[in-house]
Every structure is written in structure tokens, then in C-alpha cells.
Amino acid sequence: MSYQVLARKYRPQRFSDVIGQEHVTRTLKNAIEQQRIAHGYIFSGHRGIGKTTIARILAMALNCRATDKPTAEPCGVCDSCREVREGSSVDVIEVDAATNRGIDEIRELREGARYRPARDRYKIYILDEAHQITDAAFNALLKTLEEPPPHIVFMMATTQPEDIPQTIRSRAQHFSFHAVKFDDIVTQLGDIAGKEGIKADAEALAVLAEAGDGSMRDALSIMDQAIACCGTSLSAELVRGLAGAVGSEVFEDVMGAVARSSSEDALRLLDKLMTEGQNPAHFAKQLVRFLRNAVVAKVAGNASPLLQISTDERARVGRVAEQFPEEDLARFLQIMLRTYDELGYRQEQRFHLELGVLKMVHAQRILPLEQILSQLASEGQAATPSIRQSAPAASLASAPAVPVRKTESVSPFEADRARKIRGPEPEMSDATNVQVHTPAVAVGVVEAPEPSGDPTKILGHVLNELEAAGYKMLAAVLETGSAVLQSDQLIVTVSKPASVLEVLMVREQKLAANAAASMIAGRPIKVVVASGMPANGATPVARPAPPTNGASARSRAAEDPVVRRMQEKFGAEVRTVIDHRDKN
Ligand SMILES: Nc1ncnc2c1ncn2[C@@H]1O[C@H](COP(=O)(O)OP(=O)(O)O)[C@@H](O)[C@H]1O
Ligand SMILES: [Mg+2]
Ligand SMILES: [Zn+2]
Numbered sequence: 001m002s003y004q005v006l007a008r009k010y011r012p013q014r015f016s017d018v019i020g021q022e023h024v025t026r027t028l029k030n031a032i033e034q035q036r037i038a039h040g041y042i043f044s045g046h047r048g049i050g051k052t053t054i055a056r057i058l059a060m061a062l063n064c065r066a067t068d069k070p071t072a073e074p075c076g077v078c079d080s081c082r083e084v085r086e087g088s089s090v091d092v093i094e095v096d097a098a099t100n101r102g103i104d105e106i107r108e109l110r111e112g113a114r115y116r117p118a119r120d121r122y123k124i125y126i127l128d129e130a131h132q133i134t135d136a137a138f139n140a141l142l143k144t145l146e147e148p149p150p151h152i153v154f155m156m157a158t159t160q161p162e163d164i165p166q167t168i169r170s171r172a173q174h175f176s177f178h179a180v181k182f183d184d185i186v187t188q189l190g191d192i193a194g195k196e197g198i199k200a201d202a203e204a205l206a207v208l209a210e211a212g213d214g215s216m217r218d219a220l221s222i223m224d225q226a227i228a229c230c231g232t233s234l235s236a237e238l239v240r241g242l243a244g245a246v247g248s249e250v251f252e253d254v255m256g257a258v259a260r261s262s263s264e265d266a267l268r269l270l271d272k273l274m275t276e277g278q279n280p281a282h283f284a285k286q287l288v289r290f291l292r293n294a295v296v297a298k299v300a301g302n303a304s305p306l307l308q309i310s311t312d313e314r315a316r317v318g319r320v321a322e323q324f325p326e327e328d329l330a331r332f333l334q335i336m337l338r339t340y341d342e343l344g345y346r347q348e349q350r351f352h353l354e355l356g357v358l359k360m361v362h363a364q365r366i367l368p369l370e371q372i373l374s375q376l377a378s379e380g381q382a383a384t385p386s387i388r389q390s391a392p393a394a395s396l397a398s399a400p401a402v403p404v405r406k407t408e409s410v411s412p413f414e415a416d417r418a419r420k421i422r423g424p425e426p427e428m429s430d431a432t433n434v435q436v437h438t439p440a441v442a443v444g445v446v447e448a449p450e451p452s453g454d455p456t457k458i459l460g461h462v463l464n465e466l467e468a469a470g471y472k473m474l475a476a477v478l479e480t481g482s483a484v485l486q487s488d489q490l491i492v493t494v495s496k497p498a499s500v501l502e503v504l505m506v507r508e509q510k511l512a513a514n515a516a517a518s519m520i521a522g523r524p525i526k527v528v529v530a531s532g533m534p535a536n537g538a539t540p541v542a543r544p545a546p547p548t549n550g551a552s553a554r555s556r557a558a559e560d561p562v563v564r565r566m567q568e569k570f571g572a573e574v575r576t577v578i579d580h581r582d583k584n
Helices: 022-033 051-063 079-086 103-114 135-146 182-196 202-212 216-230 236-243 248-259 263-275 280-300 311-323 326-343 349-366 369-383 392-398 412-422 426-432 455-468 472-479 498-504 507-521 553-559 561-570
Strands: 040-044 092-096 123-128 152-158 173-176 402-405 433-436 443-445 482-486 489-494 526-531
Touching (some): 022 051, 040 051, 092 103, 202 216, 455 472, 455 482, 498 526
16 A cells, blocks of 8 residues: 555544644534534634644534434544545535635536535535635625525635635634644654654654644654655654754854854854755744744743743753843844845845844844943933933934944944845844934934833832832932933932932842832833933923033034943944034
8 A cells, every 4th residue: 555644644533533623623513413503614723733634524524424414423434424534525525725716616616506415414615725715706605605505514724814805704603723732743743653653752753843833734744754764763863854953952052152242153153054054044934933932931931831842942942031131032033033034035045144143143232232321321411410311202303313323233234235125224223323412412222112101100119119128318319300211211310419329329229129110110120310400301401501612513522421432332433413502
């Protein structure tokens, strides 16, 4: 007998054999027992999780000849059941809408539907990939669904139910299939391997399940390939090779390079992978998945059921999550998602992958910039009270800005090329563009996210908590201050010298204040206390008197403490200076 692929050989024949779709099978069985059969069903969900399988079992259940009415437990051996399984039943017609999507096919089907079933109780149409049916064809189908002959049942299987017209959806019972749990897939693969006399250790099975990416069918077909090429003993390494999968230690290594801000290590790792024959797009996709899991591990812990991965990968994802704050991980994910998106239609896939990974390395280096800038600004305040950090949204929007590009950035060649191709990128520009206004100096971050939360309310909560913790003096001082929210910082400006603040606000106090602020804001907030006159929210900052000696705007900008620190810390250069002194 010829080799039958595993997915077919082990296609469940009874509702109870289907894994992970109990919510569907239970409802269907009840409906059958109560003889409440709908004329239209939609089965939607990810590929390879049992939609067609359940459609076929339902067809068997409706037409099984072992009983004189539909049964929740089709016999599986009568002519009708057997023919459904073999795809040869005259009354159960499977249409692959991916290839037969036109009006002619549907019209034919509609014609056919007018006739009674040749032998069985129901005439059943299983429309696979139903979202591909054209609108005209759907319209033709609608006529039948509006006044269905009693013996007709349509079952539509689709990965994109939203593409099925509402008029059709409202006339059908819709079942959303669940993703099959990782562990359940592994168990099923193990069972099947056992029945086939295949030796596969737990890791090999886990790699199969991972390579299947949630699809039972895909996992099984990789198992087919593995058996075909390598016999009855399957190792993880072999399966990885077949599936073009990378061991998750590679992702941990790449993220290690990112954590160390080592572009060189990152490029070396990529070079090794490409030399080994990895496909850049495939690798990017896997890295996206890894990063998504790292974000989940960060947010929900690495024991979370939101992670459908092997124990080994769980541990790795958890370790990577520990190394970065949530925002970094989210940002890495965003960078790699975009990189993956673009790889598809790019010629130089490898270079784009490299660029994507370098962006992560640099994002890592650049990220704290936001924080450092605010600190710089408040240090600047402490030194020269006339130079004040302005409220972010209002003043940044109104004051013309002089962008100072950080000189040390993603290779300008790459960055420029990327920009030429698709315009400036927010994800880089918000980190690398620093605005310097002069003579009133405002330091902010371009396109800073709208701060959410009421700064005064947050400060109020912080004061209560500080008082409760016994830091009464500090609370009393902060109470006289005014607060603004700037991205993840609550900046409280008080009219006390910096030296006093240094004494009052040491580590424990800072932690207590941060915790209180984060608690009420519902996101991480850092409390920064700055010395100076109370800032006044969005109202324009008073400008310092223009220097008397007519010094040029450029030399004043060069003298400016904040600008100087930016030059020191980031190698920023002043390119353009706009003098606002004479205006307004
Ligand atoms: N929930 C499941 N339980 C058991 N096996 C499944 C399940 N889903 C898919 N399979 C396996 O994958 C094969 C393909 O499943 P199928 O029902 O055609 O998926 P789809 O959701 O894409 O229609 C089946 O023949 C079976 O071997
Ligand atoms: Mg299918
Ligand atoms: Zn039967």
C-alpha cells in the first residue's frame, strides 16, 4: 500500500478524537441530538486546527446510515461514512473555493442544490477557503441560503471569516476554532509517532510543534518529511534542519548582542546563520515570534499560558525578558516586525535583516536618551534657573526646532537609504532627533507620546504615600512644587536649592515616589524633582534677558549648558541655530 501522509491517516473520525475544539464539538453534538440542524455553518480559525476535519465529521453525523436519523456518533464504517472519508460521496460535495471561486461554480452548485440528495439524508456542500469566493458568487449562494431547501447544508471553512459577507454570516452558525495548545500538539505528535513506531524524543517533538507554528497539519507534514528522509529515529537537530528552524539559543545570542550594544557580535551571528544557509525572511519571522514571546513573558511572566512554547524556549524567552524593560522589548518587536514585513519584497534581504538587527542594537543604546535628556534638562534647571524645561507638548509644537542629529547613529548610509525608500522612520527619529531651542532652551523628544494622566493627581498620590512612609519633610517640600508629566517622568519643580533636594530625596525616597506614581498612573513613572521656580504647565516659559554684548546666536547656543552636555554625552553637533530673541 502506498504511503499515506500522516495528516490524512490520523484525521479524526469522531468528534471525540478532535483535540482542543471541545466548544465546537459539544455544541454540534447537542444540536444533532436535538435534531436542530442549521443550513449554514462557518468554521473559522488558523490553518490546520481541525476545520475541515470537523466539517467532515459533521457530514458523516448527518448522513450516517447506521441509524435512521442524524447521530452524534457516526459509525465510520457504513457506505456513507466511508465515502465521506474517501471524498467520494455524491451527496457530500467538497469545493475548494481557492480554485473554484467563480460564479459559474456556485451557480452550478445552486442548481445542484435544488435536487434532493441522491441517497443520503442531506446534500452537504463543504466550501473550503470560503473567504476566497467572489462577491458575485456569494450573492448567488445567498439566494439559496435565504430560502434553503430542507435537505441542504452548507459548511464554510475559512481562515478569514471577516471576508465573508455579513449577509451570509448572519444566515449561518459561526464557530471560531481555538488555537490548539502547544502541549496538546506535542502529545498528539507523540501518540502518532508511537503508533508509527517512530522514536522521537521530547525535544524533537517540541521542535516539530514549534515548526508547525500552531498548525497540527504543518507539524505532521514536517514529521512526514523527517521520516521520509531519515527513518524511524528523529532528533531535534534533524527536524530543525528540515524545517529551516533555528535553535532558540540563537535568538538568545542575538538579543545578548543587543543587550551588550554590540553591533559587531550581532553581525557576526547573522553572518554565521547566513553562511549556514538560513533564509533571512524565515529567520526574521522566527525572531519576531521569539520577541513577541519575550514581551509576553515580561508582561505576564514566563509561566503564562499565553506562551505556547516548549519548556526550553520558555526559559530562554524568560531570560531575555529579564534583560530589558518592557518598552524596549515592545520596540524590538516593532522593529523586527517592520523588518520582516519589508524583507518580502526586498532584493537585498540579508542587508535589511542586518539593518533591522542593528536598529535593535542602537535602540538599546538610544532608549535611555529620553530619560537622560530629561535629567539633563533638570540638571540644567538646577544650574541656571532661567533655562527651564518647558512643558513638552505645547512648547515643542509651537517653537520652531533645530534638529540636532546624533552623529553616532545607525550607519548614515543605511539610515539614509532606508529613509529614501520609505520616508523618515518614527521609531528612529524619535530617539535620535533632539530639539534644541535657543535662547530659551527646551529639550524634548520629537513625537514624544502624549503623556497620559493628570500630573497634579499623580503628585497628590505620591505625597500621600511619602507621608504614609514617614517622609514628611520631603512631602512638605514637594507639596509646594508644580508637576508636569513628560512621557514616563513626573517632573516636580520646587523652589528649593538642589542641595536640599539631594538630602531629602535619596534612594528609598525615590523608589517610594516612583512606586506611588506608577501605581496611580497604571504605567511606569519616574519622579524627577528639579530645583527652580515652579514651572507653569503649558504657559510659555519666560525668556531670559538677551545677553548684552550682542554675542551671536551660535556662540550663545554653544555656551548653553544643555547643548554642551549633549555634545559631551552624545557627540551632538549644532547644525542650525534659529534666533528667536527678536520675535514676539
Ligand atoms: N484539532 C485537531 N485534532 C486532531 N488532529 C487535527 C486537529 N486539527 C488538525 N488535525 C490534523 O491536521 C490535519 C488537517 O486538519 P484540517 O481539519 O484539514 O485543518 P483545517 O483547520 O486547515 O481545515 C487533520 O487531518 C489532522 O490530522
Ligand atoms: Mg481545511
Ligand atoms: Zn456511518
